[in-house]
Amino acid sequence: MAFRFRPVDASFYDLFAESAQHLVVGAGLLAEMLADGTDREAVAQRMREAEHAADETTHAIVRRVNSTFVTPFDREDIYNLASGLDDVMDMMDEAVDLILLYEVGQLPAELSNQVEVLQRCAELTSAAMPRLQAMKDLDEYWIEINRLENTGDKSFRQILASLFSGTYEAIEVLKLKDIVESLEGAIDAFEKVANIVEQIAVKES
């Protein structure tokens, strides 16, 4: 709603910060979705709203790229960064959606490891966006995201191994595998964003 009143001179940096801020909200909703006794339907509804808000920000960036003569860095890179951030949101939204849709009873506790990684990635990404303007102190951001992605990858593999260890029914494995894969996909999408930022920084330096 508030986005309707976005000032016409909001810079690309503001819009990227806004986009990353949606990811902080989304990762928080994902954590809520995993909590015991949560109203999943309600959380999923808020997630859908957050996803729509993120879409609006992405469209605002694309419109601005198309209507601005001088851009702070390559149009292509702006577009890549915007859609990279949007992809993270889509993956987190998918994870929430699958948890609701598949009516999974008890979620394995290990999933929270992946969601913690996602929350940390969202915070780091959100903190890094404003630093794009000065193109400074960005390397610690992408190094840390890469480290987190490695941690997430280890969790992902452990969860997969445990899913196939024989304690779960095939149909349950199918459901949970889809969910952990979409969480892993969201973490990978954060890494992709960090790679895009690195590319931009290297070019501009």
Added chain:
Amino acid sequence: MAFRFRPVDASFYDLFAESAQHLVVGAGLLAEMLADGTDREAVAQRMREAEHAADETTHAIVRRVNSTFVTPFDREDIYNLASGLDDVMDMMDEAVDLILLYEVGQLPAELSNQVEVLQRCAELTSAAMPRLQAMKDLDEYWIEINRLENTGDKSFRQILASLFSGTYEAIEVLKLKDIVESLEGAIDAFEKVANIVEQIAVKES
């Protein structure tokens, strides 16, 4: 076969129209594949032929991009549009192929909702391609495709929920999930084509 005799001066617009026309054929074959008592082997064979014909058109576009000095819009965009159209065909071909390969007995009736969406998308895309030349009246096309994609997404989610509702054996879920995912992938691929057209129209306007 007819493609051998393509006149050397067939324009990019003609080739895009030809490419989209293959999708109308493909979506029709998909509908036939779902019909009761159909000869699946025969339909799959015709689908393979349609897919090869679509490949030829895609190659013709790429060859033309590489050999033409002045193109109606960015080379990159022509290439994206051509491969976007080709991706739709590949996904529809995959769906047909999986239905044959997995020897699924009775297909759930809900699949026809997805295929109807695909047929409508193919017709709209085919009707929109000739309008690229004047870059006019394209917005109704991409708006309608986006609306259809939303409808398709709802069908997809309903089918997934029903697959996991407990009425299907795990092995049957595995098969059907692959099939409905490839149908959903084809619908998404149509939306991607519409997004590419939107991008081109915005740039050129």
Added chain:
Amino acid sequence: MAFRFRPVDASFYDLFAESAQHLVVGAGLLAEMLADGTDREAVAQRMREAEHAADETTHAIVRRVNSTFVTPFDREDIYNLASGLDDVMDMMDEAVDLILLYEVGQLPAELSNQVEVLQRCAELTSAAMPRLQAMKDLDEYWIEINRLENTGDKSFRQILASLFSGTYEAIEVLKLKDIVESLEGAIDAFEKVANIVEQIAVKES
């Protein structure tokens, strides 16, 4: 390790040859992984090392693109080729990883058909890279890769059909399907590399 001592004037061609050489090593390890009575843990460890070495080469290419004023062909194409080669390695690494992780007992014999295709693709790609310099005799390379990809596709479909033929438990199907899909993904990634090389050759000719 040796990569630390890479001479500063190693050309792009040398780096691409090095990158493809990692794929020959990777495909060989994949073949070892399938052998009866192999120490899977040890092979997977060597695969991880090969994958890291491949990453280093990819980074070396990207660094060089970013620091070189004149490149032998489009920066974009160099980047695409480098990441295309890297993608093959990632897919082969994933296949090895899943075999270890899922603790699959006996692997179906048909998997070796896919791995043979991968070994052949790796050799052909490795032999083709040095020919990039003269841009000569590359068409036999990409034609053969396309032919191999077709063969691989037929194997893939046969394996899928046999997985779903009723002899395997659902949970086993899930595991094996992931593995054969990652092998198929690696073959597709080789085809993508060949397509990129074809694009480059067409442009430069």
